[in-house]
Amino acid sequence: MSAAGVLSFTQQGWEQVLAKAKRALVYLDASCAESLHWSCGAPRLLEAVGGPAWHLREFEPLAVGGGSEQPKAVFVLSCLLKGRTVDILRDIIRRSHFQYCVVVTAVSHAVHLTANHVPAAAAAELEGQQPVFEQLEEKLCEWMGNMNHKAEVLHVPLLLAPAAPHLALTPAFATLFPLLPQDVHLLNSARPDKRRLMSLGEMDASALTPELLLQIRCLVSGLNSLCEHLGVREECFAVGSFSRVIAADLANYAPAKNRRKTAAGRASVVFVDRTLDLTGAVGHHGDNLVEKMISVLPQLPGHTNDVMVNMVELTALQAVEENENVIAPGCLAQSNDISAKTLWEALLNTKHKEAVMEVRRHLVEAASRENLPIKMSMGRVTPGQLMTYIQLFKNNLKALRNHCGLLQLGLATVQTLKHQQTAKWDNFLAFERLLLQNIAESSMAVVLSQLLPMIKPSTQRTNNDYSPEELLILLIYIYSVIGEFPVDKDLREAEEKVKKALAQVFSEESELPPLLQKIT
Structure with missing residues (x-):
């Protein structure tokens, strides 16, 4: 895949939005705003909107509606047009004076059919039709208060935020994270009438919750649109249990099957579970x-x-x-x-x-x-x-x-x-190198004992000491590097001491940062 092809995919999508944005109030959700941010920038959209009376707003429940001098609105959304998203749409439109509404979704109509529980056979018969979008267009007119007002709902695959020619991000899927071994019992509890899974290696699409499966399908929809733009038929490879499910879903996705029949080019797509490199995510060996x-x-x-x-x-x-x-x-x-x-x-x-x-x-x-x-x-x-x-x-x-x-x-x-954290970067690196040097000779209990003196309450910490968040980063690094290890009495005692020290530090913090608030 060429970098130019990926960039043109994103720019072509935003050109479709810009063409609809003239003299309109434009509401964007966070993921689409981030795609715009890296693609062509908010000034380009403001230029297309034109005039001080029309501008950009965040798509959220308390968003200000349009006045009588603002009859047109464009909503640019990264998600399915379903549930809470539709409720927010309705509320914004009802408190406005719109006469023309355009709703752009990054999710294809085929996925909307899946979300509305339309069987695959029935969905195949609807090829070329968009009943879900048409029904929403009628609702938009109803909310505007006049069925003769104009409404459009269209799919534009705003999947990527191109940070560089060979690096594109997917903001809408930043929270899509692979399942962990501990999640197996949650999957089993959600399917009591089916065969129990013994490990993530046995997981397939049928084992996932409908919500997670739908999120995967939204990602697959975007990837299919990208491959269609590039004119390629893909060969998928997967490293990790969760990636294998995504690769299989792309392979079996009906629009992707149709595309592959006529695509002239070829491409290899490699899916890798994020959890396979937690060490790299929390380590400080990068010199960038x-x-x-x-x-x-x-x-x-x-x-x-x-x-x-x-x-x-x-x-x-x-x-x-x-x-x-x-x-x-x-x-x-x-x-x-x-x-x-x-x-x-x-x-x-x-x-x-x-x-x-x-x-x-x-x-x-x-x-x-x-x-x-x-x-x-x-x-x-x-x-x-x-x-x-x-x-x-x-x-x-x-x-x-x-x-x-x-x-x-x-x-x-x-x-x-x-920044003081940059100076501390070297402290992290020194500890990580020491750990790697001693890992073959020291037990896990010894390593945790070395960490214990570093756990200090806020009243005793200096700028060179580790904060609670940084201590958790070090713990993730330690357990990720060491991997499997035997559990004995010494290790249990060492872990209990670390837990007790961390609990004490957390309880004495005057204000916990957002991450620790979520954890606790």
């Missing part, structure tokens, strides 16, 4: 600047794969702490800035040291093009040096506009390098 940016900078609200970059340093505001929430944050996605996109791809594909040097090179070249008074310095690149180059743009509005994307990536680099 972007990995550190995403780990230490605050998450961009509503996004799964972008961060907030504090832009106050480039404004005339003096009191940074007081005004950091006044200035809109920057981010890593720079879909409309060619120079910034080039730097972003370099950051993704190079090691930390080379990436920092690339940031310096791009800043120096941008300052030179703007004839800014830059003072060259050689040797090791420091956050202070990069900040000196960035500050050159501060009072030059034209230069700021020309290189806004580049400056956001530059500030993200500075804020990452200066």
Whole structure:
């Protein structure tokens, strides 16, 4: 599959949305907003909307409706048009003055038939027809208060958020996670009249809950649309029990079977369970600047794969702490800035040291093009040096506009390098290396005993000590690396001591972060 083909798949989908958006209020859910963010950016959609009276809004229960001067609405949704989603649609429309509503869903009509329990044989007879969408169009007119008003429901496969030419994300499926061995008893309890599963290896689609199976089918729908755009018939490979179910569903998906009969090209698709590399997800062996940016900078609200970059340093505001929430944050996605996109791809594909040097090179070249008074310095690149180059743009509005994307990536680099978590990264790495060196000689009980002194309450912790979240990350790393091990009296005692210490730390925290709130 070519990178250009994947990018054109996403851009073609958004072009269909842009064509409907003129002079409309546009409501987007979080996943579609993230796809837009990485594909063409919100400014491109605002440009298509045109005029200050029409703009973008979040699709959520309390969303503001449209006034009498806003007769058209476009809803761009990543999910099935069913249940709570339809309720929110109805409520927004009823408190508005719309005369024309367009609803775009990223899920195909075939999956909507499945969600409405239409048998496969009956669904096959409906090929070319869209009764579910047609029924919703009638409902839209009813909610608008006039059956002569105009309503459209259409499928546009907004599956991907293309973060780079060879890296595309699927925001709508960020929470789709493989089942764990402990989940086998939950599957068995949901099917008491069927043969009990002894392990995940015996799992197939019939063992899954209807909700999970429907979520898989939504993913399969998007992947089928991508393969259709690329003109390929795929050969699927799976590593892991959950991936095997997804691969089988794609192979048996009726629209995919029809596509494969005429597709000229070929492609290999490999599905891999996330749980097979939990060590890589929590380890600190990666020498990549972007990995550190995403780990230490605050998450961009509503996004799964972008961060907030504090832009106050480039404004005339003096009191940074007081005004950091006044200035809109920057981010890593720079879909409309060619120079910034080039730097972003370099950051993704190079090691930390080379990436920092690339940031310096791009800043120096941008300052030179703007004839800014830059003072060259050689040797090791420091956050202070990069900040000196960035500050050159501060009072030059034209230069700021020309290189806004580049400056956001530059500030993200500075804020990452200066962040206390980046310094702690080396502490994690040192502990992980020590563990790997001693793993053959030490028992699990000994390893946990080494961890125990690191568990400190907030009153005793310094910036160099581990927080409760970080301790859990270390525990996941330890158990993932060691794998299977014998359980004896020493291990039970060591685990009890760690549990007791963690419980004490959790209970003494003045405020638990969101992740720990979910766990507890």
